[in-house]
Amino acid sequence: MKRKAIDRFKEIVEVLGKYGFGYIIDSKLNNQKNLPENLRKAFEELGPTFIKIGQILSTRPDILPKRYIKELRKLQDEVPEEKIGSMKEIFSKQLGKEIPDIFETFNEKPLASASVAQVYEGTLKDGRDIVIKIQRPDIEEKMDLDISILMRIFKFTKPHFQDMLVDPIDALKELKKATKKELNFKLEKDNMEKFKKNNAKVAYVYVPYLVEEFCTEKIITMEKINGLKINDKYNLLKDGYDLNDIGKKLALSFCKQVFDDGFFHGDPHPGNLLIRGGKICYIDFGLVGDISKAMVEYLNEGVFAVATKNTNGVVDFLLSVGLKKGKINRNDLYEGVDYMLDMYLSTSLKNIKISLLLQEIFELAQKNNIQLPREFIILIRSMVLLEGVVTEISPDLEVLDILIPYIKQKGKNYILKNLNKDKITMGLFKFTKDSSKVPSKFVELSDSIVQGRAKINLQIDDIDNTMNQLNKMVNRIVFGFIVGALIVGSSLIVNMNIGPQYRGISILAITGYLVSAVFALYLLISIIRSGNLK
Numbered sequence: 001m002k003r004k005a006i007d008r009f010k011e012i013v014e015v016l017g018k019y020g021f022g023y024i025i026d027s028k029l030n031n032q033k034n035l036p037e038n039l040r041k042a043f044e045e046l047g048p049t050f051i052k053i054g055q056i057l058s059t060r061p062d063i064l065p066k067r068y069i070k071e072l073r074k075l076q077d078e079v080p081e082e083k084i085g086s087m088k089e090i091f092s093k094q095l096g097k098e099i100p101d102i103f104e105t106f107n108e109k110p111l112a113s114a115s116v117a118q119v120y121e122g123t124l125k126d127g128r129d130i131v132i133k134i135q136r137p138d139i140e141e142k143m144d145l146d147i148s149i150l151m152r153i154f155k156f157t158k159p160h161f162q163d164m165l166v167d168p169i170d171a172l173k174e175l176k177k178a179t180k181k182e183l184n185f186k187l188e189k190d191n192m193e194k195f196k197k198n199n200a201k202v203a204y205v206y207v208p209y210l211v212e213e214f215c216t217e218k219i220i221t222m223e224k225i226n227g228l229k230i231n232d233k234y235n236l237l238k239d240g241y242d243l244n245d246i247g248k249k250l251a252l253s254f255c256k257q258v259f260d261d262g263f264f265h266g267d268p269h270p271g272n273l274l275i276r277g278g279k280i281c282y283i284d285f286g287l288v289g290d291i292s293k294a295m296v297e298y299l300n301e302g303v304f305a306v307a308t309k310n311t312n313g314v315v316d317f318l319l320s321v322g323l324k325k326g327k328i329n330r331n332d333l334y335e336g337v338d339y340m341l342d343m344y345l346s347t348s349l350k351n352i353k354i355s356l357l358l359q360e361i362f363e364l365a366q367k368n369n370i371q372l373p374r375e376f377i378i379l380i381r382s383m384v385l386l387e388g389v390v391t392e393i394s395p396d397l398e399v400l401d402i403l404i405p406y407i408k409q410k411g412k413n414y415i416l417k418n419l420n421k422d423k424i425t426m427g428l429f430k431f432t433k434d435s436s437k438v439p440s441k442f443v444e445l446s447d448s449i450v451q452g453r454a455k456i457n458l459q460i461d462d463i464d465n466t467m468n469q470l471n472k473m474v475n476r477i478v479f480g481f482i483v484g485a486l487i488v489g490s491s492l493i494v495n496m497n498i499g500p501q502y503r504g505i506s507i508l509a510i511t512g513y514l515v516s517a518v519f520a521l522y523l524l525i526s527i528i529r530s531g532n533l534k
Contacts, residue, residue, distance in 0.1 A: 009149050015042050036071035043072070048079045048115040048136065049143045055115070056178050059266075059287070059381050061362060062371060063171045081113045086137045087120075094216040102214065116183060121224055128223070130211060133185070135218035140183050147176050182286055185220045191285035192222070198261045204249045206279040225283060227276030231392050236275060247394035250280055251402040254386050258379065259300055259410060262291035266378045268385050270392075289378040295321060300407060306357070307404045309345050311338045318365050321376070326369035333368045340364060354400050355384040487516050 019038035043054040057064055058072035092098055099106050099122075106122035113119075117133045124130055154168040181187055189210060196207040206225075214221035228235050230250070233243060250273070257264035265272070266287035274281040291299065298321050305313025314337045315330070340360050358380045365372050387399050491509070500507050 005145060005149065008145060009152070012046060012146070012149055013153070015045050018042070019045075036068045039068065040071045040074060043075060046146075048139065049146045051075055051079060052115040052143065052179065052182070053146070053175060056175060056182070060171075060174075060377060061359075061380070062366070062374075062377060063174070066359075066363075079113055079115055081110060082118055082136050084108045087118060087134050090134055090137055090218060094219050095214060124211070128211070129226075130221055131224045132214070132222075133220045135183065135185065140179075143179050143183070144176070147172055147179070184217055185215070186217050188285050189215050189220055191288045194263060195257075195265065195282065195285060195288070198257070198263060199253070202253065202256065204279050205253050206276070206281045208281065208283060222283075225274050225276055225281045227274035227281055229270045230273040230275055230280070230389060231270040232275075233393060236393075241275065241278075244394045244397055246275065246280070247390045247397045248402060250386065251390055251397070251399050252406070253280060254382070254399075255403055255406045258289075258291070259296065259303070259407065262293060262296040264289045264291075264379070264382060266382055268382055268389065270389060273389065287378065289375045289382065291375050295373070295375065300410060303403070304407050306341065306345075306361075307407060309341050311341060314341065314361070318361070318368075318370055318372075322365055322370035322372050324369060325371050328369050333364075333370075336364045336368065353387060354403065355380065355387045358383055482519060487513070 019042040020035060021038070021042065040054065043050040054072045054075045058069055058075065061069050064072070088099060095102070102124060103122040104125050104127070107120060110118040110120055111131065115136075116139050117135045119131055119133050121129070121131050151169060151172050154172070192207060192210060199205040199207065208223035208225055211221040211223075228239070230236075230246065236243060236246070250268075254264065254268070265282055265285065266289050267284060268282075272282065272284045274283065298317055302314060302317030302321075304310075305317060311334060315334055318333070318337075319328075340357075344357050344360070362372055362376065362380060383399075390397055390399055
């Protein structure tokens, strides 16, 4: 280990020991109750790299328990300023030009001094007012060194982080990947461009333009937004804004990001949400959630299942999107979901915090050996922040009041989009065709049992008559399934108010009910005729 690394190793060990984490080294467990608070203080003292590590960990409830997560969220991304000379050096190395070559004016006092970068304001030669984010010198190397030292500590000592939900070494490897992404400003630039494209037609959303020629892996240059923070209620009201309207638009914007685009802002705190010209301006895209199309569909189904108190639907959602980390007892999972839904949805929507509900779902999945995707974790964090902002600016507005109608309308639109004569005909044809195969498949299975299981003492008298009776029984079961499917489908159509209507009821649904009634009557008559109505 080089001298620099040795000195840093000693510093980390001393600070951890100072705040009650000496047991990591000497294997003697410290019984202090305020370890989460002390961990935050230790990270603050260890400087910018540990502050950023703590902030990343605060988004990972799959790594640390809730009490640590709650404390690490208090970490403030405000650290001592880097000298302007060092920042100018990064600027010239990255862009091949000096600041006076590009800027008409440049304020050397940073607008913000964060753990990985400093933000400055200035005016370009063409007159545009911009902000420029410049990465701190050697921050990547420093973070790599600190993470490597932590790995050594955990590897060559006996760790006593019994509260940790995963292996510490695996957690640090994940952390290293996450820091690499956060330190590549090209990814942040790509995130901004994608978000801007997704929201181009949303009249009340705005994303600053980028100055492409002055963007690199360590520098981002963008339009300066002279707006008010979204929680600056006094000045917003003074300028004539309706805070309830802003809250609704923010919630609707987030619904679109998650349930339509599958790409959402991962850090919607007031500092990243500005109001200018009647629009919500999003800034800072270092953390985003990016969900696949398949996952978006699952998420829509999952939220709809929660909204309609469908326990089976929520269980299916968790099993579909989660990674199974051990044995899963479906009955325990079902009971847990049922209890949770009953606890939350037995009250009015006004008393429900969707962020808390999502956290409950996450903890329930974890308890039942299901690991939910990282995007779901980012979604929970975003929802906590978003709901906090909405509550602050418009206390009477509930995100769930906006979310549930949005999901229901989305489901209705999906059905209308995919509901056409050809698809219905093909669907019914396929269902009927597949159903007709059930009796023959049942016979094949029965024949194989009779003919190929010589060791089983099985004797069936009058096999032909038995098979005929079996065929009739299976046919009736299939017929019953068809009737049930028609009734359920018609009920869904009634609920969605789809298509032309007669006296307030969908004609398509009425047709479905009539057909199912005819089929049901036919089935009942056939059972009565057989003499087996018992």
